[in-house]
Amino acid sequence: MSPRRSESRDRMILSAAVLLREYGASATSIDRVLAHSGAPRGSVYHHFPSGRTQLIDEAVALAGDFVAGQIDAAMQADDPVEAVDTFVMLWRDRLVESGFRAGCPIVAVAVETNDDAPQLARSAGAVFARWQEAFAALFLRHGLTEERSRRLAAFIIAAVEGALIMCRAEQSAAPIEAAAAEIHDLLLYALRDRPGAEPGLRP
Template identity: 50%
Template sequence: MRSDARQKMIDSAVLLFRERGIDGTAFSDVLAHSGAPRGSIYHHFPEGKAQLAREATERAGELMAGLFERQLTAAGPAAAIDAFVAFWRTTLTSSDFEAGCPIAAAAVAGHDTPGARDAAGVAFARFQELCAADLVARGIEPERAASVAALVVSAVEGAVILCRAQRSLEPLERTAAEISRMIGERPELAVS
C-alpha cells in the first residue's frame, strides 16, 4: 500500500506539472505543495525526479482515462468528447489559463525524464484506444475508428495548448464544434 505522503507528492506533482512543466518544477515545490516531510522524497522516490515524473504522468493518465472511459460507457464518443472538452474548459478558466495537460508536459520534458515521456505515450495511446474501441463497438471499421480517435485526442490536446498561449477558450470551442460537426455529418461516425 502506498503511503499518504507518497500519494500526496504524486498528486501535487501532477498539479504542478500542468502549470510549470516537469523541467520547471523542483522537488522543493512538490514538498511545499504536498506538505510532505522533506526527508520523505528520496525515501519514496529513490530514483529521484525522473521516478516522480514518471509516476505522476502515469497517475494523470489513469485519471484522464477513467474520466474518458466513464463517459464512453455511459453515453458514447460524442458525450465522452463533450466531457473531455468540458473538463478542459473548466480547468483552463479556473486556472486563468495557467493549467494545461500534465501528460503533454511529460511528452515535451527534457532528456532526463524519459520514463515520463514513455508514460505520456502510453496515456495518449490509451485515450485513443478507448475512443477507437467504442467507435468499433458502434459499428465503425477499426482502421477508421483508430484514425478518428487519433484526430480527436490530438485536436483537443493541441487546442488546450493554443488556449493557454492565447489565453482564450476560442481554440477549444472551435475544435469541439468541428469534432461535433464531423461526427454529425459523417453517417459512419454517427453514434446512437
Template identity: 35%
Template sequence: MARETRRQMIEQAALLFRGRGYGATGIREIATSAGAHRGVIYHHFPRGKTEVAEEVLAATDATVGAYIESWCTAQQPLSAMRAIIAGTKMIMTGGEHPPGCPVAAITIGAGPDDQALRESARAIFDRWQRAFRDCLRRNGTPDPQATNIATLLIAGIEGALVLCRAEGDNAPLDRVAAALEPLLPHPN
C-alpha cells in the first residue's frame, strides 16, 4: 500500500507540474490529488517537493526515454520521428490535464537553488536528443546536421506542447512533424 501511495503521488505530481507548472504546484496539492493525507508525503519524500520533482524526472525519463530509444533503435528516422510525435500526443496531451511535459515544467520552474534539478533535466533532454541523433547517423545523416535535427525535434515538440495548450488541440505537433519530414532521410 505504501508503494502504491508513493507511486500515485509521483504520477499526480507529474500531471500537476505538466498542467500548472512546477512553481505553482504545492506539496499539499500533490498529496490531495493522490488521495493521501498531506503528512504522508513527507514520509515518502522527506526532502519535500524537490525530491518529488527528482522522482518525476526519473519516472518521465524512464517511460518517455525508453520509448524514444526503442523507436529510434528499431526504425528509420522518418518512422521514428512519427512514432515520437504520436507518443507525445498519447503521453503528454492525453487525459483531462492540459498538454505539457513535466521535464520542461520542472526546468522552467526550478529556482536558483535547484541546479541539480536543471542538470537532471538537461541530461534527460540530452538522452532524448542523442537517441534520435544516433538514428539519423546510422541512416547516413552526418554531424553536425544530425545533432541539429535531433535538437530541432525535441525543441519543436516542447514548443508545440505550449502551442497545443494555447490552441486547444494537437495540430502544432502535426505541424512540427510536417516541418521535420523533408529534413529526414526517406526510405527507398
C-alpha cells in the first residue's frame, strides 16, 4: 500500500471517530467522513471493502485504543485514587473544550440499534470490557478483592459514560464533576477498608 493510500485510510478512520463522538453513529455517513477527512471518494471501498460498517468498526477500535492508552498513562500514578481522578478529569476537560459536543464514540455506537451490523455493538462491548479490565487490574494491585475490583471498575465506566451524556444534554460540566467527587470518595472508603490497609488512611 502506498503512503498516500495509507494516510488516506488513517484520516478516514480518525474522522469517523471524531464524527461519532459529536454526531452519533447514524449521522456518521460515508459522505460526512469524506468531507471531514478530505479523502478521495474512490478510496472508500478500496480501504474498506465492507463499506461503512467496517469503517465505523475500525473507528471504534481506534477510539478504544486511545482511551485505553489514557487509562494506562493515568495508572502510572502510585495512588489509585489519583489515577482514577486523572482519568475522569481528562474526559471532563475534553468535553468542556469541545463546547459539550464531544461525547464518547463508543457510547454513540452502543446505544443505537444496528440490526444490519450487530458486530458494532459487540465491538463497543469489547472496548468497555477492556477499559474495565484495566481498572480492575489497578484495584487488584492495591489490595482489593477480584470481585470488588470488577464491580468498582464497571461502576466507574458506567458513571463516567452516564455523566458525559448528562453533561451534553445540560450543557454543563456539573454531572461529571459530581460523578468524579462520588467516585473519589467511594474509592477512598474501599481502599481504607481493604485487608492490610494502613490504619491512618481516611477519606
